[in-house]
Amino acid sequence: MPREKKPQSYYDDIKKKFAEERDLRLAYRPEGTSQFTSELTGELAKYALDPFAGEKPEREPINDTVEVLFIGGGFSALLTSARLREKGVESIRIVERGGDVGGTWYWNRYPGVACDVVAYDYLPLLDEMDYVPVNHYSRGPEILGHCQAIANKYDLYDLAVFHTTVTSTVWDEEEQLWHLHTDRGDHMRAQFVICANGTLSKPKLSKIKGMEDFTGHSFHTSRWDYEYTGDDLSNLQDKVVGIIGTGASAVQAVPELAKQAKELYVFQRTPSSIDIRDDWPTDPNWARKLKPGWQAKRRERVLQLSELSPEKKAEMDALPREEKIRRQENANIDYMMRIHKRIDATVKDPQTADALKPWYMFMCKRPCFHNEYLPSFNQPNVHLVDTHGKGITQINPTGPVFEGQEYPVDLLIYATGFEVQKTGIYNQITGKGGLNLEDKYADGVRTLLGIHSHGYPNLFIMGGYQASFQFNLTDMLQTQGDHIAACIDYVRQHGLRTMDPTEEAEEWWVQEVINHRGKTSRNEECTPGYYNFEGESNRRQDGNYNGGFRQYFTHQGEVRKRMAENFEFS
Numbered sequence: 001m002p003r004e005k006k007p008q009s010y011y012d013d014i015k016k017k018f019a020e021e022r023d024l025r026l027a028y029r030p031e032g033t034s035q036f037t038s039e040l041t042g043e044l045a046k047y048a049l050d051p052f053a054g055e056k057p058e059r060e061p062i063n064d065t066v067e068v069l070f071i072g073g074g075f076s077a078l079l080t081s082a083r084l085r086e087k088g089v090e091s092i093r094i095v096e097r098g099g100d101v102g103g104t105w106y107w108n109r110y111p112g113v114a115c116d117v118v119a120y121d122y123l124p125l126l127d128e129m130d131y132v133p134v135n136h137y138s139r140g141p142e143i144l145g146h147c148q149a150i151a152n153k154y155d156l157y158d159l160a161v162f163h164t165t166v167t168s169t170v171w172d173e174e175e176q177l178w179h180l181h182t183d184r185g186d187h188m189r190a191q192f193v194i195c196a197n198g199t200l201s202k203p204k205l206s207k208i209k210g211m212e213d214f215t216g217h218s219f220h221t222s223r224w225d226y227e228y229t230g231d232d233l234s235n236l237q238d239k240v241v242g243i244i245g246t247g248a249s250a251v252q253a254v255p256e257l258a259k260q261a262k263e264l265y266v267f268q269r270t271p272s273s274i275d276i277r278d279d280w281p282t283d284p285n286w287a288r289k290l291k292p293g294w295q296a297k298r299r300e301r302v303l304q305l306s307e308l309s310p311e312k313k314a315e316m317d318a319l320p321r322e323e324k325i326r327r328q329e330n331a332n333i334d335y336m337m338r339i340h341k342r343i344d345a346t347v348k349d350p351q352t353a354d355a356l357k358p359w360y361m362f363m364c365k366r367p368c369f370h371n372e373y374l375p376s377f378n379q380p381n382v383h384l385v386d387t388h389g390k391g392i393t394q395i396n397p398t399g400p401v402f403e404g405q406e407y408p409v410d411l412l413i414y415a416t417g418f419e420v421q422k423t424g425i426y427n428q429i430t431g432k433g434g435l436n437l438e439d440k441y442a443d444g445v446r447t448l449l450g451i452h453s454h455g456y457p458n459l460f461i462m463g464g465y466q467a468s469f470q471f472n473l474t475d476m477l478q479t480q481g482d483h484i485a486a487c488i489d490y491v492r493q494h495g496l497r498t499m500d501p502t503e504e505a506e507e508w509w510v511q512e513v514i515n516h517r518g519k520t521s522r523n524e525e526c527t528p529g530y531y532n533f534e535g536e537s538n539r540r541q542d543g544n545y546n547g548g549f550r551q552y553f554t555h556q557g558e559v560r561k562r563m564a565e566n567f568e569f570s
Contacts, residue, residue, distance in 0.1 A: 011330045014337070021359040022527045024389040025270065025535070029528070032536035038204040038419045043212040047205060047220045047414065051227070052109065053099030056163045061185035066159065067091035068488065069180065069190035071166045071427060074103015076196035076462040076477050078150045079124055083485035085154045089492075093159040093190070094151075095166055095182065097426070101156070102147040103198050105140055107222040110249060111233055111256035113140035116277075116369050117472045121302055124474045125150060126295045132287040137279045161186070169193060170430045171457065176497050176570065178458065191497075192458045192488055195429070199463040199473065200418040202425040206244070210395040218412040221249040228411070233260035241265070242400055242407060244392055245415030246272055248368050253415065254382075255372035264382045265407050267400055269391035270365065270527060273339050273358045277369040299475055303550060332361050346374040355386035364526035420530045423464050431456035444541045448501040448509045448566065449556060451480060457498040457570075458491075460484045466513050468552035469544035476549065483556045490563060498570045505559070505566040512555070514540045516547040 029035045040048040068089060070077035073096030081092050098106045115122050119133035123146050126132065131149070134142055151157055165183045172179055178193045180186070203220045205211070219225045229235050233256060241261040243250055246268045257264050308316065316324055340357045347353035356374065358365070376382050387402055394401040398408040419425060429437040432455045440446065440455065447453045450467030451460050462480050463473070470476040491499055517540045528535035545552055559566050 025528050028390045032534040036204040038202045063187045065189040066093045068192045070094045070194045070196045072196035073101040080481035087489045095161045097165045101151045102144045105144040110221045110224045110253045112252040166427045168428045194460045196462045202419040215397045220414045236261045239410040241411045242409035243413040250415035251368040251373045255376045258376040258382045267385045271356050271358045272368045360527040365529040444539045452501040454506045457500040496569045499567045
């Protein structure tokens, strides 16, 4: 049965509502990204402590030289290390702030943690590891175990250094080596350095008046305190719990908290879009019949599904720009109104249902997929405190305060997210001529492929700005890892010492990024969130490459084909 065709006025009215909600948010917090802090020192230092590592083992400072050093031990480091091992690189060190490999999946162990991307696409190196995920969507413990298995298979634990934070990375032109110092007194040197600290890795907190004075127990979702809650959260049965934030972490944690907490208060500033999560156990018969190369073929099929057929592309290209945008926006609105209908059909209280409806375009904020989050609000012990875009701005010693009402809680959980795509999150990176990378970026991010930056020889950046954005991040990281391994192999095979992108190659890529951003005003029309720098205006080059994932992959290959043109070697 064909869908009812709606008049354009219907879509225009909804767009107007989107704009009103965005303006409401911006009026409350015009300071943009500075409304958060990730400098967790003093009274806030406890929110950055590692609750999973136990006692930090004593060791002597390290003073040595390796060929390749990774800053960070998540999928970026693991994927690239695997490819380097295949090319015969033996001297590989991972330096990791946490107590093990895993990155995001080491830190995020909150109850209910799972990946929102289908496991057969998300978990990398499945062929190499001869592994098939247990479920259609993998849970956090399985993903962490997969990371550890990769590290074991490729002998990455031998030189790895955990419980250690790189604090400075300085290029020595005379030695043609990177000198790295850490918070453990280490002085390491490396020919190649790969910044693999992750796209979402440094926890941040909203700046809320009085948060240091709270006398109950509190922690950030990425530092979950199971000693307090109990492994099964049963310690919360006589506790009143509050959680600030309703993003991806909260969406997964709230249903688990709701099952055990005496009372649960969910403090919401902006609701997430919640779609259905079709999950099921992996069929062992299907898994048994998989042929070598199955994951690469599957990823290619997924990519093709996101691309227009030649006929459809020609049809869209023939449309006037305004009509093309109108059709895209209307389809987006139809999708979001389906999300609204699901909320109405699931949440019994009409007022709560209305409060949970997201009023913005799909992908303005990170989409979420969950089957239990919305039904949680039907439980009598679960209370939504909708702050109508304002957020919690005050916390008393006993709990959060909103519009004069205090909410006393025993436990306060911050689901307030992370710093996004920062290259040196704890680390000062200094290249040729003593130029700090942050100072170079002060007038705009400048890279080649989001991976190389002129004046920083043998330095590679993974998951940073000016690279392609993919919801399945590991697919993009795999292409970057393959590219970096090929570059290092090129230097080794040709008896070279360093590679540094030329200024011309870097300028070409900056213009590529600019040319593929800002084609519409969608970014500034979105409600504030980390996808659009909390509503701040930003330079067109300070973001991701939006020319398409296949084109990004193609550009990587083209850059490698013309190494002599794109890089200076020594």
